[in-house]
Amino acid sequence: MTVGAARGADGVNTGQIISGAGHLAVIGWALFGGAFRSDPPPFEVVEAMAISSEDYAAILAASSAPEAVANVNTPEPPAPGENAPALASGADSAPAQSQPAANAAPPPDPVPTPPEPVPAPAEVTDTAPEVAPPAEDVAALVPQVSPRPQPRPAPRVAPEPVAPSEPDVRVDDVARPEVAPDAGAVVEEAPQEATAPEEAATEIVTEAERPRDPAPTASPRPRARPAPRPAPAPEAAPTEAAPTETAARPETPQETQAPPATDRGAVSDALAAALGQGTPTPERPAGPPLTAGEKDALRVAVQRCWNVGSLSSEALATTVVVTVRMFETSKPDTSSIRMLSHSGGSAEAARQAYEAARRAIIRCGNDGFDLPPEKFGQWRDIEMTFNPERMRIK
Amino acid sequence: MMRSLLTLIAALTLWGLPAMAQQGGPLRLEITEGVIEPMPVAVPDFVADTPAAQEFARNIARVIAADLTGTGLFREIPADAHISRITSFESPVQFADWRAINAQVMVTGAVNVDGAGRVVVRFRIYDVFAGQELGQGQQLVGQRDGWRRIAHKVADQVYARITGEGGYFDSRVVFVSESGPKNQRAKRLAIMDYDGANLQFLTDAASLVLAPRFSPTGDRVLYTSYETGFPRIYVLDVASVGRRALPTLEGTMAFAPRFAPDGRTVLYSLTQGGNTDLYSMDIGSGASTRLTTAPSIETAPSYSPDGRQIVFESDRSGTPQLYIMSASGGEARRISFGEGRYGTPVWSPRGDLVAFTKQSKGRFHIGVMRLDGSEERLLTASFLDEGPTWAPNGRVIMFTRETQGAQGEARLYSVDITGRNLRQVTTQGGASDPSWGPLQN
Numbered sequence: 001m002t003v004g005a006a007r008g009a010d011g012v013n014t015g016q017i018i019s020g021a022g023h024l025a026v027i028g029w030a031l032f033g034g035a036f037r038s039d040p041p042p043f044e045v046v047e048a049m050a051i052s053s054e055d056y057a058a059i060l061a062a063s064s065a066p067e068a069v070a071n072v073n074t075p076e077p078p079a080p081g082e083n084a085p086a087l088a089s090g091a092d093s094a095p096a097q098s099q100p101a102a103n104a105a106p107p108p109d110p111v112p113t114p115p116e117p118v119p120a121p122a123e124v125t126d127t128a129p130e131v132a133p134p135a136e137d138v139a140a141l142v143p144q145v146s147p148r149p150q151p152r153p154a155p156r157v158a159p160e161p162v163a164p165s166e167p168d169v170r171v172d173d174v175a176r177p178e179v180a181p182d183a184g185a186v187v188e189e190a191p192q193e194a195t196a197p198e199e200a201a202t203e204i205v206t207e208a209e210r211p212r213d214p215a216p217t218a219s220p221r222p223r224a225r226p227a228p229r230p231a232p233a234p235e236a237a238p239t240e241a242a243p244t245e246t247a248a249r250p251e252t253p254q255e256t257q258a259p260p261a262t263d264r265g266a267v268s269d270a271l272a273a274a275l276g277q278g279t280p281t282p283e284r285p286a287g288p289p290l291t292a293g294e295k296d297a298l299r300v301a302v303q304r305c306w307n308v309g310s311l312s313s314e315a316l317a318t319t320v321v322v323t324v325r326m327f328e329t330s331k332p333d334t335s336s337i338r339m340l341s342h343s344g345g346s347a348e349a350a351r352q353a354y355e356a357a358r359r360a361i362i363r364c365g366n367d368g369f370d371l372p373p374e375k376f377g378q379w380r381d382i383e384m385t386f387n388p389e390r391m392r393i394k
Numbered sequence: 395m396m397r398s399l400l401t402l403i404a405a406l407t408l409w410g411l412p413a414m415a416q417q418g419g420p421l422r423l424e425i426t427e428g429v430i431e432p433m434p435v436a437v438p439d440f441v442a443d444t445p446a447a448q449e450f451a452r453n454i455a456r457v458i459a460a461d462l463t464g465t466g467l468f469r470e471i472p473a474d475a476h477i478s479r480i481t482s483f484e485s486p487v488q489f490a491d492w493r494a495i496n497a498q499v500m501v502t503g504a505v506n507v508d509g510a511g512r513v514v515v516r517f518r519i520y521d522v523f524a525g526q527e528l529g530q531g532q533q534l535v536g537q538r539d540g541w542r543r544i545a546h547k548v549a550d551q552v553y554a555r556i557t558g559e560g561g562y563f564d565s566r567v568v569f570v571s572e573s574g575p576k577n578q579r580a581k582r583l584a585i586m587d588y589d590g591a592n593l594q595f596l597t598d599a600a601s602l603v604l605a606p607r608f609s610p611t612g613d614r615v616l617y618t619s620y621e622t623g624f625p626r627i628y629v630l631d632v633a634s635v636g637r638r639a640l641p642t643l644e645g646t647m648a649f650a651p652r653f654a655p656d657g658r659t660v661l662y663s664l665t666q667g668g669n670t671d672l673y674s675m676d677i678g679s680g681a682s683t684r685l686t687t688a689p690s691i692e693t694a695p696s697y698s699p700d701g702r703q704i705v706f707e708s709d710r711s712g713t714p715q716l717y718i719m720s721a722s723g724g725e726a727r728r729i730s731f732g733e734g735r736y737g738t739p740v741w742s743p744r745g746d747l748v749a750f751t752k753q754s755k756g757r758f759h760i761g762v763m764r765l766d767g768s769e770e771r772l773l774t775a776s777f778l779d780e781g782p783t784w785a786p787n788g789r790v791i792m793f794t795r796e797t798q799g800a801q802g803e804a805r806l807y808s809v810d811i812t813g814r815n816l817r818q819v820t821t822q823g824g825a826s827d828p829s830w831g832p833l834q835n
Contacts, residue, residue, distance in 0.1 A: 305429075310432075352557065355521065384425055
């Protein structure tokens with residue numbers, strides 16, 4: 001062994017002792033100190049009470065559940081008697097549906113009587129308030145679109161008006177002589193028109209109790225018919241309903257070319273040009289616009305009745321634009337159905353295509369389309385373009 | 395800078411205004427998908443104005459209903475489903491009752507037998523859901539034994555009013571009636587109504603007859619007969635059943651004749667010296683003109699409706715294919731390029747399609763294609779389908795279908811050009827080689 005090695009051996013011994021003691025301390029702390037022990041699961045603490053064996057036996061004796069089960073009268077099966085159906089192989093008639101005798105029926109199971117509930121202190125009376133009989137039914141000719149909340153009936157009042165209470169009387173300290181009316185004095189009164197005496201009604205008839213007037217209270221102004229739509233295709237034959245908007249538009253750029261005097265004028269001129277020479281903006285329909293789903297539902301409903309199977313080849317190549325005005329009941333006004341334009345075929349073919357489209361609208365609208373009533377203003381007038389391109393013979 | 399900003403605002407405003415304005419108009423929808431189904435039609439029994447007309451009133455209504463439903467485009471609502479009864483032709487129609495049974499079209503009529511014994515039929519057509527009469531009421535008069543034709547004419551009017559196309563019910567078909575076992579089959583020319591009624595034989599079974607073809611007016615029939623042992627073309631007058639042979643050269647075989655639209659010229663094939671070419675013949679003078687000179691087989695010619703072109707079958711490319719050329723001959727252009735063999739082309743009365751027989755992969759088909767060969771559609775498929783002929787309105791094709799085996803038999807079938815409504819035509823016994831005649835006057 002060399003010196004160095006001996007020193008090293010000596011040094012190692014001291015260091016190993018210190019290191020070993022340190023490791024032992026750490027390992028011991030880890031094992032017994034709870035470093036590797038997980039927290040115990042939460043548990044509930046229940047208070048327990050120690051009882052004696054006599055008390056426990058008494059508790060068991062008080063439990064009568066097994067006895068209740070044993071005392072149940074099980075029904076006996078009905079004995080084969082005269083009423084039993086005979087097993088005859090040749091008989092094809094239905095066996096008599098006789099029931100066992102009544103005495104054979106098992107007694108009903110004893111129903112435990114539930115403890116009577118303790119009546120809680122009632123804050124309201126159990127008796128229903130008397131409801132005044134509804135007013136006489138009146139046939140409503142006009143459907144009520146937007147039912148308003150019904151006002152509550154006012155309480156009934158006395159048949160005669162109650163005299164107002166007298167003001168507080170206080171005896172004046174100063175005595176005053178009684179004033180006698182002057183017999184000779186003439187009191188001039190201003191002429192007054194005869195008025196009806198103030199009468200008190202025997203009862204107040206509220207708005208809720210008043211029978212509803214069947215007549216409409218307002219007559220909305222009929223909306224203008226929609227302007228005819230221009231023919232979709234430039235090669236379309238001229239139709240009865242000539243497009244008017246397109247005829248007026250060529251004049252539009254002519255006036256917009258006028259140089260604006262100011263910036264504000266340029267903007268206003270541009271707006272005027274966009275609005276079509278100051279023509280009034282078409283009446284905006286009431287209600288929110290139809291959603292895509294609502295439009296699709298209407299489209300599918302019409303498609304379901306659009307039968308093109310009997311159309312000629314030429315009619316199947318003809319696109320027709322049909323307008324229809326709807327009733328508020330979501331049914332089409334059949335007399336309002338018109339063909340606005342057609343393209344792709346002769347007038348005869350367009351007539352066949354239009355008649356098929358009309359049948360589709362009427363047939364599937366016979367029971368009313370599924371349209372939101374609150375958006376009536378949006379679907380009051382409908383333009384449908386029946387394009388059979390995808391229905392042609394391929 | 396300010397000016398540019400205002401101009402930009404104005405431009406943006408203009409861009410958005412059309413959409414705003416559009417919201418103010420009517421609700422706009424585009425309907426692109428429909429249904430294809432038979433239209434429900436109600437044909438209640440016609441009202442008999444006289445006791446003698448009762449049977450006619452009932453039978454005429456039945457024939458009308460059968461005509462309409464036979465097209466596949468209409469579906470009759472049975473009489474026991476009717477809520478209302480038509481007891482008077484003049485009484486207003488209770489549309490609600492007919493709407494309730496979903497009748498979309500209704501035909502009412504009245505029949506009378508006048509003092510001269512003629513049958514007088516009045517009828518009206520109604521669009522039930524629109525509550526309107528379609529067109530105006532009409533009246534037809536005919537002989538008692540022609541009551542079926544009256545019924546067919548009424549059905550033609552209804553069909554035309556609803557579909558926009560001409561009808562084909564008052565038409566006849568000439569064909570080859572077949573009887574006997576397959577190896578010894580007797581063939582006769584016969585003529586019948588399009589629905590198989592009123593069958594009449596035009597020739598006896600003494601000699602083999604083939605390929606009858608109606609004239610454009612329906613008064614004559616061309617056909618090929620082996621009466622002399624060689625095929626020869628005859629022209630037969632339908633009314634008198636008189637016939638005569640067309641002139642031909644000795645040692646030649648003439649067959650596959652077809653009238654030109656003018657009715658004065660006949661196209662046919664002539665085999666001479668082992669080569670078959672197309673010829674045209676003036677019926678009055680008997681003068682023939684050779685139209686093709688190819689060494690291949692040219693046959694089954696058919697005129698276009700205007701008589702200016704001819705579609706025919708030729709194997710000049712190695713397999714039978716379809717070609718179109720001028721009616722006076724000249725260079726032909728091929729129109730069929732599909733797989734298989736094409737034959738017996740027939741030009742549509744509308745002029746837009748050619749019907750043909752196609753053999754491919756051991757099956758026979760009846761098909762149609764455009765004049766340039768595009769949009770080929772095979773309408774049928776069977777062991778043996780052949781010999782198409784067009785209905786007068788160009789909507790329906792009749793053809794021969796023969797079943798397989800020793801007991802196989804040829805029958806007539808019809809199919810819509812859409813490929814729907816395949817139906818067997820009622821005939822007495824076997825039938826083949828139909829030729830659909832024009833609408834009768």
